[in-house]
Amino acid sequence: MTMPPAAAATPTHIAVLDDEPDITTLLATYLRAQGFRVTPLHSGAALMALMAGGDAPQLVLLDLGLPGEDGFAIARQLREHWHCGLVIVTGRGDPIDKVVGLEVGADDYVTKPFDLRELLARIKAVLRRLGPPPAAAAPLAMAAPVAAPAAEARERFRFLDWTLDAAARRLDHARQGEIALTGGEFELLAVFVRHPGRVLSRDFLLEQTRGREAGPFDRTIDVQVGRLRRKLEASAPQQGGELIIKSVRGAGYMLVPAVERP
Structure with missing residues (x-):
């Protein structure tokens, strides 16, 4: 029996929130070249609107130094209302800021200036810990019988x-x-x-x-x-x-x- 062709994998969606256009452009260009789908954003309100819509990202890169906004409050909102990866990418290198960032729920904390390859490795590590989106496995049940899962x-x-x-x-x-x-x-x-x-x-x-x-x-x-x-x-x-x-x-x-x- 001829099996239908497998559907192309949906690229992981990453939101980049930073008030500096040069940073969002740099990250968007680099991450798209790595196969991700990227939405650049410049305000907490824009991020909240994206999260509340039907196209919420699997991971958010968040700058803490947004003019007139509390980056920690944005991180706290993400953790209270959505399940997504969160990597803080900021110029704040003070150890207290790092500890607070982790306490409010960040999965990782990267300080500027950063190496793009290291940031990519940290993004991939967070995504591995999150696992695939719940909806990703749904089509498999309709397409064909699935072998028993591994014991673990x-x-x-x-x-x-x-x-x-x-x-x-x-x-x-x-x-x-x-x-x-x-x-x-x-x-x-x-x-x-x-x-x-x-x-x-x-x-x-x-x-x-x-x-x-x-x-x-x-x-x-x-x-x-x-x-x-x-x-x-x-x-x-x-x-x-x-x-x-x-x-x-x-x-x-x-x-x-x-x-x-x-």
């Missing part, structure tokens, strides 16, 4: 009242429902549930979540753990995030509760 793709982990589904890349609480996680937070929690009751060093967590794309600043794994703790505590405050992910002074972190694989 069917992984589910239960601890206390939470269930982490590796295939769906989602965390659910028995009473609160789905808990929104960034790509980095999901990867971090996935490492913990695969190694429950073991003290995991910061270097190990960094290698498992960032791999070769890790840079010197990625040592702020503490910020990411803190962000994950707060989300767990917010979904079940009576259990307390600190009791779930324990800090082991001078050694790293440990997932305390037992983990089941149903």
Whole structure:
């Protein structure tokens, strides 16, 4: 039987928000040459309109230094209302700004001036952690039978009242429902549930979540753990995030509760 031709892959959509036209033009030209679809933007209002429409990007490159706008507030809005990759690309190199950027939900933080190849590597790393868009797999079910997924793709982990589904890349609480996680937070929690009751060093967590794309600043794994703790505590405050992910002074972190694989 003749199979219909496979549909061309849809290019990943990236929004570039920067008030400097030279920067948006440079990034748009470079990323389009790498196969991405790029929408240059120059204001937070334009980004919010794009996100609310029917063509939201999979990843946003966000400059913090927008005239008359709070870049951190824009980042916070993205995290509260949309599931997308977020890389802050800014001239603010102060360590406090970097920490705040990660705390409000950025997946990575790149300072200007930047190397285009390094930025591309970081973009690809964030997209890998996010996984394919949910709609991308839908046509396959109608086109032809699909082989059984690999064992690791069917992984589910239960601890206390939470269930982490590796295939769906989602965390659910028995009473609160789905808990929104960034790509980095999901990867971090996935490492913990695969190694429950073991003290995991910061270097190990960094290698498992960032791999070769890790840079010197990625040592702020503490910020990411803190962000994950707060989300767990917010979904079940009576259990307390600190009791779930324990800090082991001078050694790293440990997932305390037992983990089941149903």
